[in-house]
Amino acid sequence: MVSRRNMLKLGAGCCTGVFLPNILHANTPTIKLGEINSYIPELEKVQTPYRHGWLLALEEINERGGIKGRKLEIISRNDEGDPDKATSLANFLVEKEGVNFLFGSVLSNIALALSKAANEMQIPFLATETRSDSITWEEGGKYTFSMRPNTYMVTKMLVNEAARLPVNRWACIAPDYEFGHTAVQHFKNNMNQVRPDIQWVHDEWAPLFKMDRNQLIKRMKDKNIEAIFNATFADDLQKLLNVNTQEKFFEGKSVVSLFSGEPEYIEAVSSPICDSWIVTGYPWQQIKTNAHMAFVKKYQSRFAESPTHSALSGYIALNAIAAAYQNSDDGTPDTLIKAMENLYFDSPLGTIRFRAQDRQSSMGTFVGKLAYFEGKSHMRDWYYADGADYWHGNSQVRLIRPQQ
Numbered sequence: 207m208v209s210r211r212n213m214l215k216l217g218a219g220c221c222t223g224v225f226l227p228n229i230l231h232a233n234t235p236t237i238k239l240g241e242i243n244s245y246i247p248e249l250e251k252v253q254t255p256y257r258h259g260w261l262l263a264l265e266e267i268n269e270r271g272g273i274k275g276r277k278l279e280i281i282s283r284n285d286e287g288d289p290d291k292a293t294s295l296a297n298f299l300v301e302k303e304g305v306n307f308l309f310g311s312v313l314s315n316i317a318l319a320l321s322k323a324a325n326e327m328q329i330p331f332l333a334t335e336t337r338s339d340s341i342t343w344e345e346g347g348k349y350t351f352s353m354r355p356n357t358y359m360v361t362k363m364l365v366n367e368a369a370r371l372p373v374n375r376w377a378c379i380a381p382d383y384e385f386g387h388t389a390v391q392h393f394k395n396n397m398n399q400v401r402p403d404i405q406w407v408h409d410e411w412a413p414l415f416k417m418d419r420n421q422l423i424k425r426m427k428d429k430n431i432e433a434i435f436n437a438t439f440a441d442d443l444q445k446l447l448n449v450n451t452q453e454k455f456f457e458g459k460s461v462v463s464l465f466s467g468e469p470e471y472i473e474a475v476s477s478p479i480c481d482s483w484i485v486t487g488y489p490w491q492q493i494k495t496n497a498h499m500a501f502v503k504k505y506q507s508r509f510a511e512s513p514t515h516s517a518l519s520g521y522i523a524l525n526a527i528a529a530a531y532q533n534s535d536d537g538t539p540d541t542l543i544k545a546m547e548n549l550y551f552d553s554p555l556g557t558i559r560f561r562a563q564d565r566q567s568s569m570g571t572f573v574g575k576l577a578y579f580e581g582k583s584h585m586r587d588w589y590y591a592d593g594a595d596y597w598h599g600n601s602q603v604r605l606i607r608p609q610q
Contacts, residue, residue: 234275234276234277235276236272236276236277236278236279237272237273237276237277237278237279237307237531237537238279238280238281238303238304238305238306239278239279239280239281239305239307239308239309239527240280240281240282240283240295240296240299240300240303240305240307240308240309241260241280241281241282241283241308241309241310242282242283242284242285242292242295242296242299242308242310242311242316242320243256243257243282243284243285243310243311243312243316243334243335244284244285244286244287244311244312244313244316245257245284245286246284246286246287248415248440248441249312249440251440251470251471251514252312252335252440252470252514252516253312253516255470255511255513255514255516255517255520256312256334256335256514256516256517256519256520257282257520258505258508258509258511258517258520259505259513259516259517259518259519259520259521259522259523259524260280260334260520260521260523260524261520262504262505262508262509262517262521263520263521263522263523263524263525263528264278264280264524265508266504267524267525267528273528273531273532273537274531274532278524278528281299281303281305283295283298283299285316287313287316288316289315289316289318289319290319292311292316292319292320292323293319293320293322293323296308296320296323296324296327296329297323297327300327300329305329306329306330306537306538306539306542307329307330307331307332307527307530307531307542308320308324308329308330308331308332309331309332309333309334309523309524309527310333310334310335311333311334311335311336312334312335312336312516313336313383313385314336314337314338314340314341314383314384314385315383315384316336317333317336317338317341317352318338318340318341318345318384320333321333321341321345321346321347321349321350322345322347324347324349324350325347325348325349325350328349328539329349329539330349330350330351330530330539330542330543330546331349331350331351332351332352332353332523332526332527332546333350333351333352333353334353334354334519334520334523335353335354335516335519336352336354336385337354337355337356337357337360337385337389338352338356338357338384338385338388339356339357339358339388339392340384340388341356342356342564342565342566342607343564343598343603343606343607344606344607344608345608346564346565346607346608347608348543349539349543350565351546351560351565351566351567352565352566352567353519353522353523353526353567353569354519354567354569354571355566355569355570355571355593355596356566357385357388357389357392358388358392358596358598359593359596359597360464360486360571360596361389361392361393361396361464362392362396362596363486363570363571363573363591363596364393364462364464364484364486364573365393365396365397365400366573367462367484367573367575368393368397368433368435368462368484369397369400369401371433371460371462371484373432373433373460374403374404374405374432375405375407375429375430375431375432375433376397376404376405376406376407376431376432376433376434376435377406377407377408377409377410377426377429377431377433377434377435378390378393378394378406378408378409378410378434378435378436378437379409379410379412379422379434379435379436379437379438379446380409380410380411380412380435380436380437380438381411381412381413381414381437381438381439381442382411382412382413382414383414385437386411386412386414386437386438387411389437389464390409390435390437393435393437393462394406407429407430407431408425408426408429408431410422410425410426412438412442414442415440415441415442417438417442417445417446419445419446419448422446423455426455427455431459432459432460433459433460433461433462434456434459434460434461434462435462435463436461436462436463436464436466437463437464439464439465439466439471440470440471443463443466443471443474443475444474447474447475447477447479447480456479456480457479460482460484461480461483461484462483462484462485463475463483463484463485464485464486465485465486465487465515466480466483466485466486466487466576467485467486467487467488467489467572467574467576467585467588468486468487468488468514468515468516469487469488469490469512469513469514469515470514470515470516472487472576472582472583472584472585473582475576475583476578476581476582476583477578477583478578480576480578480583481576481577481578481583482575482576482577483575483576484573484574484575485573485574485575485576485585486571486572486573487515487571487572487573487574487585487588488514488515488518488571488572489572489574489584489585489588490502490512490513490514490518491512492585492588495554495556497552497553497554497555497556498554498555500554501513501518501521501554502554505517505521515571518554518555519569521554522553522554522555522558522569525551525552525553526546526549526551526553526558526560526567529545529549529551530542530545530546530549531545533545533549546560546565547560547561547562547565548560548561548562553569555569555570555590559594561594561597563600563603563604563607564597564598564603564607566593566597567593568592568593568594568597569593570590570591570592570593570594570595570596571590571591571593572585572588572589572590572591573588573589573591574586574587574588574589575587575588
């Protein structure tokens with residue numbers, strides 16, 4: 207496994223490129239891709255496996271001979287969670303390193319900055335991990351595509367289950383930035399459509415990775431809350447569960463929690479108090495399709511660790527980019543855009559496609575409940591929610607997305 211020190215070193219700005227040694231002296235020029243992401247300690251459990259995912263895909267693609275005889279080369283940079291730095295890195299990679307495709311970003315503010323830069327430079331950009339709605343809606347552009355289901359889609363997936371809970375008084379806890387606010391807005395809007403009897407008692411906006419857990423719980427204790435929608439993740443989610451050991455805040459409350467069933471975060475919710483939480487996640491051990499089991503076997507063999515959802519996303523994203531180059535006439539930005547607009551490609555989750563209207567992929571996620579046994583939380587009663595079933599309708603997209 208890669209240590210924190212090595213992971214941060216790999217993601218640092220000094221990293222020049224990642225590709226197979228046997229192409230160093232090849233006569234055929236490589237296809238250069240630029241990868242920009244937030245390789246910061248707070249996101250280590252997300253970003254290390256994500257990087258492993260696209261690295262595994264890179265090695266496989268190049269071992270097969272690359273794309274039309276050309277190997278892929280990835281030049282990776284660490285934006286350190288700073289949108290301005292991400293923009294500067296994008297410009298450097300395109301103007302100085304000669305990349306003609308950008309991908310990456312987990313934080314929505316970074317993704318929006320990269321999207322703006324890519325559209326200004328007229329370079330394709332695939333947002334690989336962000337859940338931002340704006341990136342394909344209000345601030346969508348011709349050159350930007352999004353891989354994972356956006357916030358509207360994943361909250362709507364959860365509402366199908368949350369609406370069945372026999373509770374009325376709800377509170378929301380979310381990080382205080384674009385993703386958190388849109389997650390709460392969409393969850394409330396979708397719940398109100400099917401459960402107009404619900405009362406929204408309280409909202410908590412936690413500064414990202416700077417949550418004051420004691421004050422947060424103190425403000426919520428006397429609100430007679432029956433259910434909670436949670437959109438916090440990573441270190442913030444761990445803090446919430448840690449304070450519960452003292453305050454017993456979650457006892458007797460129904461909880462609906464984004465991403466908490468993903469391997470990156472499930473350790474934080476490995477507690478009896480989290481039993482029966484409704485979550486989105488990735489029960490990789492239980493998915494028995496041939497394509498998925500082949501991915502798991504290759505990933506474990508290569509990195510001596512189990513895959514996470516981020517690893518899967520990195521792997522799928524690079525295969526999407528490779529498929530676009532394969533379907534492109536000449537690999538120029540305009541032909542790559544044309545190839546991406548109606549792209550179909552195979553993945554460990556089956557066939558995934560992009561639709562031209564908003565550049566959103568059909569990649570879905572798994573919805574289920576947490577079950578605590580043998581000292582750990584696991585997902586149970588899960589199913590795969592295909593992203594295409596939760597897309598905004600075409601008429602809605604036309605209303606909210608800028609016309610090209």
